[in-house]
Amino acid sequence: xxxxxxxxxxxxxxxxxxxxxxxxxxxxxxxxxxxxxxxxxxxxxxxxxxxxxxxxxxxxxxxxxxxxxxxxxxxxxxxxxxxxxxxxxxxxxxxxxxxxxxxxxxxxxxxxxxxxxxxxxxxxxxxxxxxxxxxxxxxxxxxxxxxxxxxxxxxxxxxxxxxxxxxxxxxxxxxxxxxxxxxxxxxxxxxxxxxxxxxxxxxxxxxxxxxxxxxxxxxxxxx
Amino acid sequence: xxxxxxxxxxxxxxxxxxxxxxxxxxxxxxxxxxxxxxxxxxxxxxxxxxxxxxxxxxxxxxxxxxxxxxxxxxxxxxxx
Numbered sequence: 001x002x003x004x005x006x007x008x009x010x011x012x013x014x015x016x017x018x019x020x021x022x023x024x025x026x027x028x029x030x031x032x033x034x035x036x037x038x039x040x041x042x043x044x045x046x047x048x049x050x051x052x053x054x055x056x057x058x059x060x061x062x063x064x065x066x067x068x069x070x071x072x073x074x075x076x077x078x079x080x081x082x083x084x085x086x087x088x089x090x091x092x093x094x095x096x097x098x099x100x101x102x103x104x105x106x107x108x109x110x111x112x113x114x115x116x117x118x119x120x121x122x123x124x125x126x127x128x129x130x131x132x133x134x135x136x137x138x139x140x141x142x143x144x145x146x147x148x149x150x151x152x153x154x155x156x157x158x159x160x161x162x163x164x165x166x167x168x169x170x171x172x173x174x175x176x177x178x179x180x181x182x183x184x185x186x187x188x189x190x191x192x193x194x195x196x197x198x199x200x201x202x203x204x205x206x207x208x209x210x211x212x213x214x215x216x217x218x219x220x221x222x223x
Numbered sequence: 224x225x226x227x228x229x230x231x232x233x234x235x236x237x238x239x240x241x242x243x244x245x246x247x248x249x250x251x252x253x254x255x256x257x258x259x260x261x262x263x264x265x266x267x268x269x270x271x272x273x274x275x276x277x278x279x280x281x282x283x284x285x286x287x288x289x290x291x292x293x294x295x296x297x298x299x300x301x302x303x
Contacts, residue, residue, distance in 0.1 A: 148238070
């Protein structure tokens with residue numbers, strides 16, 4: 001399957017994401033700059049992590065208003081898979097493609113460590129390689145990953161099975177409501193998550209727990 | 224030209240860890256009787272128009288589209 005990685009000023013995890021996608025699918029992704037209004041014909045669009053626009057105003061707020069996001073919205077409506085990691089997740093909630101908001105970590109500190117994630121929904125295009133309830137390792141690195149949604153939105157997100165990952169075993173690093181680490185849209189083709197699965201895909205990383213996510217999204221068998 | 228001030232604050236019920244930290248710091252400085260502290264943002268804007276109604280409509284659109292995240296924030300607009 002073909003993939004694309006979106007690039008915006010201030011994103012800095014794009015190279016890690018390109019490496020992960022290339023290693024797992026065997027094909028290098030195309031890169032798409034923020035001013036582009038059309039996205040090539042791909043099966044997966046990834047918005048990587050970083051600090052787009054220096055996190056000015058709110059994390060992801062300015063990136064979410066760039067022309068490329070209109071093109072991504074159109075592709076998402078057609079059913080193309082979209083994955084946002086870290087700042088990519090913040091951009092997806094700011095653009096309205098995903099419900100809720102990501103706020104300053106409850107500790108007020110930047111957290112850079114490893115957490116445990118429980119796969120809450122293994123029935124999505126992004127998590128088929130995992131078993132429901134499986135606990136995987138994943139690195140996190142963020143200052144604003146505190147997921148929030150009002151009571152009504154939260155009820156809908158929980159009720160529809162849109163919570164895909166929860167921080168497990170007391171490792172919630174940011175105060176996220178209900179330990180939410182990743183959510184999918186109602187249609188199931190847009191996933192946002194704060195943890196960085198692209199940084200745990202091979203022995204050199206000390207593990208490959210993140211590989212299943214890309215193997216699922218790219219329709220390749222998990223290695 | 225019209226000068227405007229937009230104030231963006233967190234909605235009630237949205238946790239504000241920064242406000243909480245400020246609340247604690249004020250207490251540590253010896254200020255007694257501090258209730259809740261909530262942190263917000265202020266934007267001062269200049270609009271090249273004399274039409275107040277248009278300015279207000281434009282500012283409302285700016286708040287809805289960019290200045291506030293209405294999932295978690297409220298905004299108020301005042302014209303100088």
